[in-house]
Amino acid sequence: MEEIGIEHGHVHHIDPAVGYESSKLGMWLFLATELLLFGGLFAVYTIFRAKYPVLFEEQHHELNKTLGAANTVILIFSSLTMALGVASIQKGKRNLLSILLAITIICGVMFGINKYFEYTAKFEHHIYPSTSIFFALYYMMTGLHMLHVLVGVIILAVLLVLNIRGKFTEKYNAPIEIGGLYWHLVDLIWIYLFPLLYLIA
């Protein structure tokens, strides 16, 4: 009887409340792995900044502070719309969630467009990952982060489509919540990257 049940849709073999708790715990564990992944890069950053303070100070002037600050504002704002989205579906406001998800996605895309202009400007000045340790760090850290923004936008887009199809309700909205957790992490990492790379004094 359960042979098919387990293979489609939600997991049938566990109680929905346990399923909700499980997915949240699972997502927090996954976020821990993300922190360690970036933690490796932060460690590399710390080591080389201590070793070459002058190089970091000099070369960080090449980075575009205005675009960096704009992207910071955009991401923080998108975290707000995401959090409001989670709150709205918990009150059963499905249409509001769709609007908020759409705004969050647009913010993510805008972030990407800014990054595109930033990178192309660097390439025009012949600044590549191989130029120096500082730019290697700049490209690796922001590049890996950009990849996460991209994945986040895809996840949010899937959630938006599912929401428009009426999948989420007041009672069942765990994917929105854990998708939101992921988006907040992406935001949080950028909040560290921005001062570390753009605002070296």
Place this chain on the structure above:
Amino acid sequence: MANHTVAETLPVPFLEKTGILSWILSTDHKRIGIMYLVSISTFFLIAGAFALTFRFELLTPEKNIMDPHTYNVLFTLHGAIMVFLFIVPGLAASFGNFLIPLMIGARDVAFPRLNLGSYWIYLLGAIIILIALLKPADTGWTFYTPYSIQTETDVIMITLGIFVLGFSSILTGLNFIVTIHKLRAPGMTWHRLPLFIWASYATAILQVLATPVVAITLLLLIAERTLGIGFFDPAKGGDPILFQGFFWFYSHPAVYIMIIPAMGVISEIIPVFARKPIFGYKAIAYSSLAIALISFFVWAHHMFTSGISEVAATIFSFLTFLVAIPTAIKVFNWTATLYKGSIWLHSAMLYALSFIWLFTIGGLTGVFLGALAADVHLHDTYFIVAHMHYVMVGGTVMGFFGALHFWYPKWFGKMFNENIAKIAWFLVFVGFNLTFLPQFILGTQGMPRRYATYPPEFQTLNELSTIGSWILGIGIFIVVVNLIKGLFNGEKAPQNPYNSLSLEWSVPSPPPHENFEEIPHVTDWTYGYGKKQNTEK
């Protein structure tokens, strides 16, 4: 095919459905466990064959069958495949998948589809590594910079494969942690959990927390080769020792990812065949967590001769000694469990006893290597090779074979030939010791590892080692043939052939799909053997 009303009254064994799709699309943890078991065993045999080949080259001091480059490639592949495709996923993914839901009284893991996804990712990583064999790397399995940046061989492909395997490992660990937290049956409190579960839990924590670091390390190595970044390249202001630090930050905890599940297996086998409650349950349970914790702070003991500071070396030496404590706690408790037990020398028990003996040698020689003065002398000699194989083969592989013989009836519903299993065990045990004991002596005499040729005075011990590898190879061959033969013409296994008290033996052999008709209510721990009943709460 099954009539649904019949299925409701008579549970269908999970092995009943056939056809390739019923396997590669199955989210049943027992089937996923079998897919892992078959995959890792295949890679174990392939990587073992590589070892037999280059061990043959070492029969005589000068070149016989291969040039040094081929030799370098073979030991690299032996190490990389054994580590990343066999022993790291190993017991955790195969027996962990099969046993965790059964032992805690659950119908499946917390995320069955993610579990299947982990297996596919494992396969993808394995395929990438197989493609990498077209132009195989010659760096050793550790991919040390700067050589791994300079070599002409294909380092990118194999590290990419390992990067992908990392995702599989992380997701499996995540799944198991959530399963153990959330899906325990009513009454299955933490202190009633079988010790294999505690071991799997500690392993899963390591998988989740350590693997991301190797992922970023390998990503940076790939970026060094493709984008020309210079974190590990002294010519560009980078630091090659940094790579070693990063690599071992993962790979030392990974050593415990390899061994802790085997320790869990031993903790299950010994009380059943000694017919006694496990001695020091809580000590064994918490020592698994202690090992996991300490293992994050010992990585630099791989780098004592690489040029790290004396202060760092002294601290890491001290921390390394600390790992010996929880490890010894386990060994003493197993021994105390055996004391005055009524021992049944089943083949699984023979492997468990071998584990205690061989792992103790492996562990103690590890303490020698953790001592700074001894390490300077022994580093990069055959002493390391012997030490590591006493832990990995004498420990993990013995645990793996023990687990195979112990849970075989439950998993496959068949019995294997016990007499042949004992003969095979004897050959494995003798062959293993003959292969690796001489290497301890070779190491103390100063024979360096990773060379295709050696001075003639080392020949006798190398001959013994090579002959030992043949005996070991024959032993493993018999193990495999015996177990495969049992699948086809073994007797039907009873539900509980060893009168074990653990939950997995309370369901039919093989278990039905979804394991339990009704989720059990647990009232006692699983080790209440003999007259003495439950004393632990």
